[in-house]
Amino acid sequence: MCDYCYEDIVTDLSFLETLDSEEATAVNKIFNDIQTNDPPNPDWNDEVKDIQPWVQRVYETLAQLYDLMVIHETRSGGQEGTTFANHYLTYQEFSQYCKYAQPDFTKNWAFEDKSDWGSACIKKGIVQCYKYSTKFFKYDENNRAHKYISILTDSRKYRLWYAFWNGEQRQVNVKVTADYYWSQNTLSILARVFKTFTTINLRASASPRNFGNMGSSKDISSNISTASSNPFEVLLNRRLRTKVMYELLVEHGLPFVRTADGNIKATQLLGLGSDSVIFKVHP
Numbered sequence: 146m147c148d149y150c151y152e153d154i155v156t157d158l159s160f161l162e163t164l165d166s167e168e169a170t171a172v173n174k175i176f177n178d179i180q181t182n183d184p185p186n187p188d189w190n191d192e193v194k195d196i197q198p199w200v201q202r203v204y205e206t207l208a209q210l211y212d213l214m215v216i217h218e219t220r221s222g223g224q225e226g227t228t229f230a231n232h233y234l235t236y237q238e239f240s241q242y243c244k245y246a247q248p249d250f251t252k253n254w255a256f257e258d259k260s261d262w263g264s265a266c267i268k269k270g271i272v273q274c275y276k277y278s279t280k281f282f283k284y285d286e287n288n289r290a291h292k293y294i295s296i297l298t299d300s301r302k303y304r305l306w307y308a309f310w311n312g313e314q315r316q317v318n319v320k321v322t323a324d325y326y327w328s329q330n331t332l333s334i335l336a337r338v339f340k341t342f343t344t345i346n347l348r349a350s351a352s353p354r355n356f357g358n359m360g361s362s363k364d365i366s367s368n369i370s371t372a373s374s375n376p377f378e379v380l381l382n383r384r385l386r387t388k389v390m391y392e393l394l395v396e397h398g399l400p401f402v403r404t405a406d407g408n409i410k411a412t413q414l415l416g417l418g419s420d421s422v423i424f425k426v427h428p
Contacts, residue, residue, distance in 0.1 A: 234253055254294055282317055
């Protein structure tokens with residue numbers, strides 16, 4: 146790892162999305178439930194038996210807030226040419242990429258657990274996070290427009306690894322946060338990591354071959370009704386609107402975009418929000 150691409154520990158978390166009031170309330174409820182029924186044990190020292198399963202439960206609960214998936218890696222490293230993390234944050238439809246003989250690190254953010262917070266464990270975890278983020282940027286150039294965040298924890302303390310591609314230096318630059326003890330505030334920070342993942346639009350990097358032509362004559366009412374038992378919820382729930390819009394694009398394909406020069410075929414999905422879609426087109 147290059148010393149010049151690694152920056153000092155920072156306390157500025159502006160690279161994370163912020164939680165709205167609804168999300169903050171949900172996270173506080175999750176914390177209270179964990180703290181009452183399943184808090185981290187200060188005496189844990191078995192990473193595989195105690196720490197990884199507990200951390201996975203926490204991550205799965207946060208993932209549900211954003212329709213994401215966290216895959217718990219049960220395989221161990223050692224085979225030449227293979228790299229495994231402990232947890233992969235990804236979309237449900239990308240989960241198969243995490244289960245390859247060699248997981249595809251361009252389709253997820255990988256998180257790392259350690260048995261304790263000693264310097265040797267932290268150093269090893271930092272090196273592993275560097276490998277994951279390097280693969281994210283190296284093996285898919287589209288990802289160089291995105292940020293990469295990993296979480297390093299022993300269940301009691303947490304540290305964030307924030308990486309981004311420096312186009313001028315053509316290398317990965319890194320910032321590492323201060324340590325955070327398990328608390329309600331820390332769980333909110335972890336939730337912000339999950340929310341941030343939803344904004345980097347890895348789905349938009351999907352190959353255009355996944356899409357065809359979306360005609361306006363197709364009846365999409367059935368798609369909306371299957372996404373929610375109450376169709377009006379689609380209008381009120383921002384995340385659900387985004388999900389429905391994406392599912393429609395996957396099923397029916399990219400559309401022709403009407404312009405002053407005529408209809409132009411969209412060739413790539415660049416961005417997706419609850420109320421807007423950004424396409425790349427070629428005349």
